[in-house]
Amino acid sequence: xxQEFIAQNYLIIQxxxxxxxxxxxxxxxxxxxxxxxxxxxxxxTPAIVWQPVIVDNxxxxxxxxxxxxxxxxxxxxxxxxxxxNLPKPSI
Numbered sequence: 001x002x003q004e005f006i007a008q009n010y011l012i013i014q015x016x017x018x019x020x021x022x023x024x025x026x027x028x029x030x031x032x033x034x035x036x037x038x039x040x041x042x043x044x045t046p047a048i049v050w051q052p053v054i055v056d057n058x059x060x061x062x063x064x065x066x067x068x069x070x071x072x073x074x075x076x077x078x079x080x081x082x083x084x085n086l087p088k089p090s091i
Contacts, residue, residue: 009042011071011082018075018082040071047071048083062089 005025012020014037021042024031033039047070053061064084071082 010039011042011045011075013038013040013077013082016077018071018073018077021073042071043069045069045071046081047075048081050084050086050089059091061091 005027007023007025010022010024011018012022012033014034024039046066046068048064049067049070050062051065052059053063066081074085075082076085
């Protein structure tokens with residue numbers, strides 16, 4: 001039976017940093033991530049990102065929280081999650 005490969009976004013992680021974001025179908029017979037790196041599917045990978053704190057329909061602060069599929073280039077990798085490298089936004 002032939003395996004079906006579907007193209008999707010992958011985070012390429014090397015030295016615990018997301019160094020690239022590639023569209024790939026996961027077929028290692030056609031392409032492989034760089035030596036020493038790992039590739040994780042962006043859409044299913046947890047990420048720690050800044051989330052707004054809303055009180056009475058007013059933005060009062062920002063806090064870090066987990067969202068699935070929000071990892072991006074420059075984020076650090078803690079072994080299970082991509083963690084934002086961006087500073088806390090201003091209100």
